[in-house]
Amino acid sequence: MIPKETIQEILDTARIEDVVMEFVNLKKRGATYIGLCPFHNEKTPSFTVTPRLGIYKCFGCGKGGDSVNFVMEHEHFTYPEAIKYLARKYNIEIKDEEQTAERIEEQQEKESLFMVNDFASKYFIHNLFNTDAGRSIGLSYFKERGFREDTIKKFQLGYSIDEWENFTAHALQQGFKLEYLEKTGLTITKDKKSYDRFRGRVVFPIHNLSGRVLGFGGRTLLSDKNIPKYVNSPESEIYNKSRILYGIHLAKSAIIATDNCYLVEGYTDVISLHQSKVENVVASSGTSLTTDQIRLISRYTKNITILYDGDEAGIKASFRGIDMILGQGLNVKIVFFPEGEDPDSFSQSHTTSEVQDFLESQAVNFIIFKTNLLLKETAGDPVKKSALIKEIVGSIALIPDQITRSVYVKECSALMDVGEQTLMNVLNQIRRKEFDKKLKEKQKDGESELAHLPQYIIPDVQHPGEEAVSTENHEKEIIRLLMQYGNRNIVFETMTEDEEVQTFEVSIALFIIKDLENDEIRMKNELYQRVLHSASEQIESGTIPAESFYLHHSDKQISTMATNLLAQKYELGNWEKVKIKVNIEEEILKLSVTHAILSFKLRVLESKYEDNLKQMQNETSQENLDILMDAQLKLRKKISMVSNELGRIVLR
16 A cells, blocks of 8 residues: 555645646646647647646546546556556655555456566566577677667567467466466467467567557567568557557657657667657557557647658558548658668668758658659559549548648649649549538438537527527527637538638637627627627637636626536536436537527527517508518528528437
8 A cells, every 4th residue: 555645745746737748749828738638539629737726627528637537547547556657757755565466366457467568578678688598599689680788678678588388387477367468468378278479589568658568569580481570469458559659658758849750660660760869750560550540649749751661562552541641630741761771771771860861851741752653653644644643632632721732732733734723623522522421421410419418508499480489598508608618619611612622710709709790690688798798809819718717707797607607517427427428529519509509590580580570560651561571581581591501400
């Protein structure tokens, strides 16, 4: 047991912003920090760290807590493990009883797997440096590859003795269960016989963001073609190869500092580049690049530079990875090494300064790279050139940002000697097709998505002919959304007259205010109108007001109302107690804001329609009656348009 006073010292010392910055790229915003949430996928930051309170909070997925909670949630640590992690970070000595086999059995399965991997890693390191076989075979191999001893220790490289059960027997002797040895993949059991997976191989540990060992990669030192060159740990409760990058635990700080991430293929590429003092580098470990891996990189930077060796066939096969990166809104550059070279060999045969200069000077954007690589294949063949143009434009079409797309189209036009407008027309056709596809999917899924929203987010809508009600509830709903989510951004897609799909990002506060202003709609409740006016003034001064602006507003009526309205969001926790999950994601939030505004507009129009109808019934002048009739027809048309729009969002 860890003494209570030690725990308190750790809690008092651990700064929430320091802890979170180990895993999330945070940017200062006033008295808080903001970044992309590590617990759910998002492109617009909603993850907030408040040093004054010592807490973090994601307003997208709802996760929040203190430093210990963050470490537990992010790393799947137990409470004691999280405390120990923070103690190590802040050099606080703790005294704890030694782990025993009995305690291991009592822990959760994930923790047991972590402990087995940690034991195995230390065992392989011991073999490498302290056994005759390890030094003569494993250590010699690494040094022949040009790895210095400090580098070998930095990456915790090791060696597995070339005996069938050397590791397994030793682990069992130390009290580890065969069950966990098998689940981590360290031991393979067939026909009731167990043997070591990595026997006779040099071993590369694979770490998570905090440096805990998730799994291993083992390389054979034999030239037998019947033996696979590499074997890897199977996926387990703690190891999912599609969601981890080799070397990320050592690279994250350098990635943030340089605002760039070098992406390579293998372990040795990463290690050799580190020796050349290029530390912002990770590897996909021989697997195809995944969306989860890209999102992991995006926590720290929006810029990825892919390092390719001289194998053109392999590069062409990897074009899909480039498109995936572009689709996630990241910038892509490529470095193409000379024929016969790769990042590992090039680093070993050149000085540190030569490696660094080469990476900086040879990095080109994907348009230039792709064009130069493929254009020579189209010489004299207009059909092949046309296909190449379509392929490149298809990649450009994946980029979310319109300005970036336009820049790349211009560059592609110059490189391919094709009219810019022609390329833009092709791009618009591609995006239009994708836009229509997404629109149909959203319309199909709209009802199911909105079913997850809390009841108060979707107020009842009155239609012509139904009993009239005031706009109070609709106005209140809009003000609640403004106060609670006003400083969050939502993304919209529109179609221009030229049939170009455009996206624009706007804060919810600005969207609400400008949308009502454009339609010249004023709220009947003067207090609500004051809130809108106050928010508008803040925006004009360059600040998007957050919850605290309303909670601590100088107008007592506004602050009191804010407290009453915003208290509702904390009621969501009650659903979790009865195991009912409430998901409020960015897309759903956009729908709820749009729904609230349209509902309010519809009710305002209906009210005007009813008032106009009463005037018509009492009007005796034919001239005035004609004016009222014309107004009535226009109102009916507007009601129909708003009703249809609202129906597409909710009422299906």
